[in-house]
Amino acid sequence: MRAVVVTLFNHVPIPATEIDTPFTIVPIEGKGQGVIARRFVSKGELVLAEPPLIVQSPRDMTPESIRLALSQLPTAKQREYLSLANCHRKAMHALLGIFQTNSFPLGNSSELTGERADQSGIFLQASRFNSSCLPNIIHVYDENTRKENLYAVKDIAEGEELCVSYLAALLFHPRAERRAVLERNFKFVCTCGACSLEGLALQESDSRREEIGRLYEEIGCGGNPREVLVKVGKCCPSAYHRNDIPFFDRSKERSHSWMKRVSIVTGRASIMTASNSAS
Numbered sequence: 001m002r003a004v005v006v007t008l009f010n011h012v013p014i015p016a017t018e019i020d021t022p023f024t025i026v027p028i029e030g031k032g033q034g035v036i037a038r039r040f041v042s043k044g045e046l047v048l049a050e051p052p053l054i055v056q057s058p059r060d061m062t063p064e065s066i067r068l069a070l071s072q073l074p075t076a077k078q079r080e081y082l083s084l085a086n087c088h089r090k091a092m093h094a095l096l097g098i099f100q101t102n103s104f105p106l107g108n109s110s111e112l113t114g115e116r117a118d119q120s121g122i123f124l125q126a127s128r129f130n131s132s133c134l135p136n137i138i139h140v141y142d143e144n145t146r147k148e149n150l151y152a153v154k155d156i157a158e159g160e161e162l163c164v165s166y167l168a169a170l171l172f173h174p175r176a177e178r179r180a181v182l183e184r185n186f187k188f189v190c191t192c193g194a195c196s197l198e199g200l201a202l203q204e205s206d207s208r209r210e211e212i213g214r215l216y217e218e219i220g221c222g223g224n225p226r227e228v229l230v231k232v233g234k235c236c237p238s239a240y241h242r243n244d245i246p247f248f249d250r251s252k253e254r255s256h257s258w259m260k261r262v263s264i265v266t267g268r269a270s271i272m273t274a275s276n277s278a279s
């Protein structure tokens with residue numbers, strides 16, 4: 001299942017009711033279906049706010065519990081669920097495989113802290129966004145509206161694919177590890193811009209990500225944010241000019257006012273770094 005990653009923005013999101021759906025879902029060669037911008041999308045823009053089709057508790061989930069949830073839906077929606085990708089055809093029941101492949105946790109879930117959301121949901125449109133290690137979209141579950149919100153983290157041109165990352169904090173790991181996780185969990189070899197680098201460019205990208213990951217862990221574990229910000233600028237200045245995107249845990253942001261301030265500052269950095277086409 002995908003993990004929730006949260007980046008903060010220094011602007012007020014567009015209300016869901018005012019969304020002019022800026023994308024279309026189309027077949028993409030080698031990827032099944034994917035999401036393409038049908039117009040220019042501004043960084044920070046809310047591109048989708050979607051309620052879950054069904055919700056399950058991963059601990060108690062069975063084919064029967066999924067079948068029961070689906071039985072409450074119109075036939076057309078049940079068919080849409082069955083049309084979603086399934087990376088686990090040989091390993092488990094089809095209903096479970098589809099859920100494992102496409103679900104998002106309803107709340108914070110972090111590989112670093114071991115935090116796990118109690119429930120996960122299926123979102124028919126959000127699940128069509130493919131993965132990239134240079135994501136131009138992030139997803140956040142809003143517990144108040146009970147919707148999965150997807151925001152642009154860079155300007156996106158008409159015709160460009162909209163991608164999230166399926167990796168959460170593992171996004172900061174070297175290419176070999178990123179590819180291994182994606183291949184194991186989602187059964188594909190990532191050929192995104194970052195994973196397509198070779199030689200020195202790849203080494204530098206891997207090094208930047210590892211450094212950002214270390215700094216992220218320091219922030220996530222309660223390190224002094226002022227020191228961390230200084231270190232970010234001192235140790236990894238190129239991160240501010242490239243696509244190595246820092247992510248922040250919303251629960252930490254809520255519980256610590258100082259983290260809120262830091263997140264606003266570093267959130268700006270994430271938008272800035274995401275806006276650059278380098279890796």
Ligand SMILES: [Zn+2]
Nearest residue numbers: 133190192195
């Ligand atoms: Zn990749």
